Amino acid sequence: MPDIKDLVTNLGSKIILERPPLRPPPNFRRTVMIDFENVASGTAVDTAYSAQSVSFASVTTNPPKRWSAYAMAMNLGSAQSGKNVLTLTNATGLPLFDARYGAVEATFSQLQQSVSVWAYALDSPECLGGNYDNRPFMEAYDTNGTYLGKARTQLGPQDANFFGHWHPISFSSASRNIQRIRLSSQAQGCPWVYTAFDNLTYDRNILLA
Numbered sequence: 001m002p003d004i005k006d007l008v009t010n011l012g013s014k015i016i017l018e019r020p021p022l023r024p025p026p027n028f029r030r031t032v033m034i035d036f037e038n039v040a041s042g043t044a045v046d047t048a049y050s051a052q053s054v055s056f057a058s059v060t061t062n063p064p065k066r067w068s069a070y071a072m073a074m075n076l077g078s079a080q081s082g083k084n085v086l087t088l089t090n091a092t093g094l095p096l097f098d099a100r101y102g103a104v105e106a107t108f109s110q111l112q113q114s115v116s117v118w119a120y121a122l123d124s125p126e127c128l129g130g131n132y133d134n135r136p137f138m139e140a141y142d143t144n145g146t147y148l149g150k151a152r153t154q155l156g157p158q159d160a161n162f163f164g165h166w167h168p169i170s171f172s173s174a175s176r177n178i179q180r181i182r183l184s185s186q187a188q189g190c191p192w193v194y195t196a197f198d199n200l201t202y203d204r205n206i207l208l209a
Contacts, residue, residue: 036071037082044068058088080198096194103184116170130190
């Protein structure tokens with residue numbers, strides 16, 4: 001039986017090692033878009049979408065308080081898709097709010113790097129005029145509760161096509177470290193800008209579900 005030296009000689013000292021090509025790991029992340037249409041108007045959605053790796057609550061910080069978040073039908077204008085929007089109230093009337101009333105908090109069971117949502121902007125008849133640049137916004141926080149940053153709508157009260165329209169908001173982090181977001185509208189003076197949200201979009205690893 002020839003030894004390895006004989007094989008090297010017979011092959012002209014050329015040995016080629018065949019290795020399978022390197023392939024990237026499979027992508028098991030799938031985009032999730034929640035439009036709040038699969039529940040009835042007035043439904044508390046705190047755990048309604050836990051199978052999609054997100055839970056909801058309504059919150060205030062001064063004083064600290066937590067209660068349910070709701071899917072409510074838009075009774076003025078229309079939702080970004082379908083009829084329901086995400087809001088912090090299930091009272092009769094418009095399902096719109098601003099930061100004076102609190103924020104809707106979404107908490108993800110899988111850390112996110114980018115989250116987007118659509119926000120509706122409505123001016124308030126009790127606070128017309130003024131030049132404050134209030135806009136719907138998204139704040140992002142990590143697992144320690146550390147504030148990561150804020151994104152607002154591109155347009156504001158001084159822009160045409162702001163009031164009575166839906167606007168996208170997106171927040172992206174440098175790494176996959178977003179655990180929760182808060183959604184509301186700034187309320188620093190006139191004009192107040194009321195808002196509700198729709199079409200929350202993020203991703204989830206289907207292997208970790």
